[in-house]
Amino acid sequence: MRDVTYLRPRTLSEAVQLYRTTPGCRPLAGGTDLMVMLHARTLRPEPRGGAVLDLWSLAELKGVRRLGDILEVGAAEPYTGIIGSAEVQQHLPALAAAARTIGAAQIQNRGTLGGNLANASPAGDTLPVLLAYDVVVVTDRRSIPIDRFFTGYRKTALESDELITAVRFPIGRQVAFRKVGTRAAQAISKVVLAVSLTPARVAIGSVAEVPLRAHRAEAALEGGDVAGAIAAVADDIRPIDDVRSTAAYRRAVTQNVLRGLLDAFARG
Ligand SMILES: Cc1cc2nc3c(=O)[nH]c(=O)nc-3n(C[C@H](O)[C@H](O)[C@H](O)COP(=O)(O)OP(=O)(O)OC[C@H]3O[C@@H](n4cnc5c(N)ncnc54)[C@H](O)[C@@H]3O)c2cc1C
Incomplete structure (x- = not known):
């Protein structure tokens, strides 16, 4: 952990640039998966030391927005924000229900949808909800339909330097x-x-x-x-x-x- 370089971009475009140009760089959102892996040394940043790219404070990755008949949830919006969103409660109650089951309050205050997606655990609790809503995963460069996102055990369709920015849900599905x-x-x-x-x-x-x-x-x-x-x-x-x-x-x-x-x- 001591050798890891900590990068804190102020904007999404700065984050995208740093991710593309820093060898061994790993995005950090809430850290509830990543920090566990780094401490347990099941993940070793390469080259020696590597870097973490802190996405937590990026305004572009936060919030819940209505875009016509779509509800867009920022990739770094924590579960607490999702649970508390009136739009989510009204239009995506299954997402709020899944978020309420994740860890406990501390984890809900830090854990994010983008982290659950990129971690791609078969046990990730929001992931069946995302499949049932046919969401679209928005990244810094494209939109990926959820049914093409998971490609293998803990593997995703993301390129090695691609950041999830948001998840788009259709409104009106039960x-x-x-x-x-x-x-x-x-x-x-x-x-x-x-x-x-x-x-x-x-x-x-x-x-x-x-x-x-x-x-x-x-x-x-x-x-x-x-x-x-x-x-x-x-x-x-x-x-x-x-x-x-x-x-x-x-x-x-x-x-x-x-x-x-x-x-x-x-x-x-
Ligand atoms: C005590 C405890 C209890 C937990 N309980 C549950 C549970 O009940 N259900 C459940 O599903 N999970 C659970 N988790 C796992 C974890 O909280 C979730 O997977 C959470 O959604 C991860 O989000 P995060 O923002 O903390 O991700 P991070 O740890 O920051 O990142 C996870 C992975 O995603 C990558 N990443 C993060 N954001 C992005 C992005 N925007 N673009 C590209 N890559 C990105 C990181 O590089 C890393 O590989 C638990 C964890 C702990 C420690």
Whole structure:
């Protein structure tokens, strides 16, 4: 940690320039993933020392904005801001619900959507929500549809010098969210789902190497076949046994949670 150079740009364009020109540079938003990795030395900045690029204070990456029928959330807006946003509460309640389950208050005060996306953990709690809303990830140079964003275990479509600036959500979609963990707070998901009926979206975390869309289940839902969707989802997922639960448990819970969310939609 002592060898790491700390860079604090004042504007997004300065940040973009520094990221492109500083070897071994790593963006830092809330630091709730990055600092853990640096301290545990599971991440070693290269070349020796490397640099962190602090995005936390960049005004361009903060806030929640209405752009016509789109709601845009800044990449470095912390979960507390997302939860407290009246626009998010009104138009994206599933995003607010997911943000409320992340860590506890300290983590919600620092953790960001951009960090959750770039970290690309299969257990990232906002990621199924982003898939269910078909969000667009906006970067300093392009827009990436979310279904092309996760390319492998903790891998993304981002170039090595590309910064996420915002996430764009369509307004008007009803999405339901449910996280299953060991406890109500400070728990990594065993299974996490976000579901929409129109269009049919079944997005799931912690059941494969990436957060995924359950395409077989979605096809059944498009045809109004709820029982078929619940049966099919077991074939859409690729859960593993690990310290948090077994593959069999994850498969059963995924089906049960999907049934519960679809029942809730049916009850209105
Ligand atoms: C105690 C604890 C509890 C937690 N609980 C949960 C939980 O319940 N659910 C959950 O999903 N996560 C949880 N996390 C993980 C973490 O809080 C989230 O993933 C959070 O969203 C990360 O955001 P951040 O801003 O802190 O990211 P950072 O740590 O700053 O960055 C994470 C990664 O993203 C990159 N990055 C950050 N911003 C950008 C950007 N704009 N453009 C490009 N790359 C970027 C960084 O270089 C780094 O690789 C927990 C972490 C801790 C320490």
